[in-house]
Amino acid sequence: MKTIQLFLxxxxxxxGCAKKTExxxxxxxxxxxxNNKPMKSGPFTYLAxxxxxxxxxxxxxxxxxxxQLKTLLNNDALNVLAPDIIAVTGWTTDNLINAIDQSSFxxxxxxxxxxxxxxxxxxxxxSKDNYRTKFAQVLKTAIAFANGNVDRVxxxxxxxxxxxxxxxxxxxxxxxxxxxFNAINLDETRKAHVTYADITAISRQAANxxxxxxxxxLHPSGKMYAEWMALLEPMVIKEF
Numbered sequence: 364m365k366t367i368q369l370f371l372x373x374x375x376x377x378x379g380c381a382k383k384t385e386x387x388x389x390x391x392x393x394x395x396x397x398n399n400k401p402m403k404s405g406p407f408t409y410l411a412x413x414x415x416x417x418x419x420x421x422x423x424x425x426x427x428x429x430x431q432l433k434t435l436l437n438n439d440a441l442n443v444l445a446p447d448i449i450a451v452t453g454w455t456t457d458n459l460i461n462a463i464d465q466s467s468f469x470x471x472x473x474x475x476x477x478x479x480x481x482x483x484x485x486x487x488x489x490s491k492d493n494y495r496t497k498f499a500q501v502l503k504t505a506i507a508f509a510n511g512n513v514d515r516v517x518x519x520x521x522x523x524x525x526x527x528x529x530x531x532x533x534x535x536x537x538x539x540x541x542x543x544f545n546a547i548n549l550d551e552t553r554k555a556h557v558t559y560a561d562i563t564a565i566s567r568q569a570a571n572x573x574x575x576x577x578x579x580x581l582h583p584s585g586k587m588y589a590e591w592m593a594l595l596e597p598m599v600i601k602e603f
Contacts, residue, residue, distance in 0.1 A: 405442035417450035421577035426585030522566030
């Protein structure tokens with residue numbers, strides 16, 4: 364499957380932190396699991412919608428959460444193809460909506476869809492009213508991608524980047540604002556009867572565990588994404 368991973372040529376929001384000289388322990392997903400379970404009917408198609416967190420900025424592709432999720436599901440006897448991805452570092456919810464409209468994937472249907480969007484709306488201090496309207500719109504589109512099956516759409520909460528070195532100790536300001544944006548996407552997710560994976564508390568563990576942050580000092584490491592997917596994978600497998 365082709366993957367849309369168009370990187371912005373200019374430095375964009377939440378992508379411009381310099382590489383640290385500190386060397387971190389690299390997380391490597393376990394790809395040696397032997398699956399003795401009979402595979403369920405498939406293969407299944409997967410679309411991931413979002414921004415830098417979805418493409419796995421600053422980690423290898425196999426450590427990004429869509430690819431870790433695919434591996435986990437395959438190990439659990441769910442034959443999932445490589446994900447299609449509509450995501451770019453720095454995208455706001457408006458950017459994602461516009462990109463979907465122009466995407467070659469816009470007329471396709473998928474067996475399941477994940478959506479994580481909003482951190483750049485918060486970072487750019489965009490209107491929360493606009494975020495509510497546009498998040499509801501993109502969530503409706505995600506459901507349409509899943510052929511109208513709300514059980515096959517999974518919203519992931521916005522992680523708290525305020526605990527990262529990039530935030531410069533502004534966690535007391537950033538954290539509550541992230542919570543306000545998450546309150547909006549949670550409310551709209553519940554209205555749509557879609558499953559919600561709250562990974563924000565996990566993201567805050569990075570305040571005391573540097574291994575959960577990529578070496579750009581901002582984005583999650585593969586280890587962090589693995590913890591997110593340990594929460595999400597059972598939610599997905601339950602619907603198949």
